[in-house]
């Protein structure tokens with residue numbers, strides 16, 4: 001915790017080099033928006049003191065982070081990182097912070113540890129303006145750090161002139177700054193956009209502070225890949241791969257067996273218990289937990305699911321917002337949609353879709369079915385081709401199926417409808433009325449066998 005330090009994330013830019021209309025900071029890395037990683041890194045350091053400048057796609061960014069509502073400041077025209085800071089400044093001043101930690105919204109791999117190290121060093125030397133730098137073989141489009149006898153400054157790639165600034169050293173600006181509000185405030189009106197980018201650069205503050213006799217500091221983090229910016233699809237995928245490897249490695253350390261680990265894409269919030277087996281290629285994202293002894297085969301896509309111990313997900317399943325109880329077996333080729341709850345040892349087989357339905361203990365729905373808005377009692381058997389007709393064009397209706405009921409193949413259950421305990425529905429039925437406990441219902445045309453014409 002760093003008292004008196006507020007945080008500001010710069011997240012208003014369009015991300016032109018991404019070639020997409022979506023705001024860059026919402027592009028995902030292992031299923032989470034880039035900006036979420038930056039907020040997560042800040043949370044332990046400046047709880048409740050994080051702000052963000054939004055602009056391009058501001059309403060989408062706000063929607064993605066409802067908890068941050070208080071902290072957003074809007075930059076309606078994106079005139080540069082320095083301009084973004086100017087727009088946010090009054091909000092920072094009004095909160096009475098002594099310092100502000102400014103972080104570019106496109107450094108998703110930054111961690112709380114890295115930021116804490118940077119803050120400690122910058123605060124220890126009582127810098128007015130500090131920034132983090134890293135070393136690269138090729139400084140590319142990054143701002144370059146120039147350490148002149150007169151003091152340190154940052155020169156943007158577009159404005160870099162070897163004649164004037166000397167050969168680039170490979171030390172670049174990582175886009176993380178610590179600013180002292182009292183001394184930096186008076187410098188903000190001095191920012192100019194008379195550069196190649198025609199933008200107001202936050203980076204010019206370093207040189208301006210030096211000239212004003214303030215204390216500046218470049219905190220060099222060596223070759224730390226966690227501080228690389230994400231500006232293009234290539235950089236996004238590189239960051240994602242970097243993070244992915246770290247997550248899979250961490251799972252091995254915890255005793256998870258990850259087969260084909262190079263193709264296992266597992267998000268940062270996924271919790272996998274020791275003794276579980278996960279096979280790549282797979283994508284497992286969001287708030288998902290996988291219990292011990294669970295086996296997740298390859299070619300599955302999972303988001304926000306709870307998979308209990310010893311359950312088995314067979315190949316080619318798509319699971320979202322579902323709960324799979326202990327010992328359940330799902331797939332191959334099954335789809336569990338939000339609100340699907342499978343209790344202990346339930347079985348959902350190929351081409352079965354389940355939405356907002358509870359399948360109680362030991363239910364079997366082995367093939368080719370749709371179960372939506374249904375409550376299926378323990379031990380019931382759902383025949384191949386069973387459809388709960390839950391939607392009448394306007395509203396959704398519930399289907400209740402009692403314990404140990406047997407639904408014959410190719411049955412349409414027109415909801416709202418209740419099938420009693422141990423009732424049986426004949427194959428091919430269209431059921432529009434409730435079936436009482438223990439009864440057999442047949443709702444289909446009678447077969448007539450007619451003599452063929454000779």
Ligand code: UD1
Nearest residue numbers: 010011012013078079080081084105106142143173175229
């Ligand atoms: C910036 C730095 C560069 C540094 C690099 C590190 C400047 C001028 N340059 O360059 O020295 O090496 O980051 O990754 O700052 N943004 C706004 N409003 C704007 C413009 C940008 O909020 O008007 C936000 C963007 O959404 C982004 C961040 O600021 O998250 C950085 O902007 P970007 O355009 O990516 O700067 P770089 O060219 O990468």
Ligand code: CA
Nearest residue numbers: 106229230231
């Ligand atoms: Ca950038």
